[in-house]
């Protein structure tokens with residue numbers, strides 16, 4: 506009898522578990538930086554070649570971190586993964602681990618500020634970086650050259666929720682042998698088909714939906730075993746990017762409920778986005794699940810959900826601040842993917858450092874609010890927003 510493949514929800518609960526001799530039910534937290542050896546010979550052998558389920562130092566790997574890596578690689582559909590201390594350690598590691606002076610990287614320009622900073626660091630060390638409007642395939646086509654080493658983009662951009670065509674960009678990149686590195690935070694592993702669509706390396710900040718309750722920082726780089734273990738791991742383990750085992754344990758448990766949470770949050774986001782569309786205090790609702798989103802067809806094909814994030818333009822900074830200050834359930838903060846709904850004013854916080862011109866180019870208007878939809882009841886959230894925008 507052929508073995509039917511298990512569904513993601515089942516694998517999210519069981520995959521990757523490593524039980525100790527006690528047979529504990531819950532995933533164990535191995536809060537240890539080191540590992541003791543039975544003999545000097547064993548220590549020597551392990552330093553010569555560390556087996557897949559052997560450990561020598563938590564900066565290199567830890568059983569709890571490895572459980573998280575195995576489980577997310579399985580859910581993402583990659584051979585392997587390396588967990589990092591934060592999403593930025595993952596972005597930095599995924600690019601720095603292979604880049605060298607003279608390399609050419611093409612990146613979308615609608616990026617999280619710290620991602621832009623990492624690209625600036627690469628440029629400082631002699632990597633040439635070209636920026637394109639990620640939604641314009643002609644710009645990718647024009648920028649990608651025979652010597653392009655990699656392309657990098659956020660598949661759904663922060664905060665304006667532009668969607669980049671992973672398959673089309675990957676085709677252009679692969680035609681010249683370039684690596685496709687995707688920051689997939691807004692899509693989450695629940696909706697991700699990035700690898701199927703041509704991504705070679707998928708990066709997450711697990712601080713967001715994977716933790717899901719705003720407790721810990723973490724990140725992960727997913728890719729082929731060769732990329733993760735031979736290209737990324739040496740860079741990550743020697744430069745100290747490793748995740749804390751405690752944080753990995755939180756993330757591992759986060760994966761167990763990720764699908765249930767993200768689907769519920771996305772359903773609520775759809776209800777909230779629809780409910781805001783006709784509100785007189787709202788000039789524009791940007792939500793990838795609404796048919797008026799400029800890349801609606803691509804969203805359906807590539808993601809299959811509008812996701813947990815909404816952007817609304819309320820016209821001015823004054824209107825935005827007034828609304829935020831009236832919100833009771835939405836918390837003013839800057840994380841996302843949390844169980845608690847969050848409102849962010851990107852122009853004055855997450856994207857404050859950009860010049861007004863760059864902000865305008867990226868669509869980050871003074872009246873733009875970013876909403877991260879949590880696990881609360883949709884009616885309560887809509888009531889909160891409606892009274893705040895009244």
Ligand SMILES: *Cc1c(COP(=O)(O)O)cnc(C)c1O
Pocket residue numbers: 591592593594596617619620659663688690691710711712713722723724
């Ligand atoms: C938050 C975020 C990051 C950085 O993750 P940290 O865990 O905060 O380091 C990178 N990319 C995107 C798209 C993010 O939203």
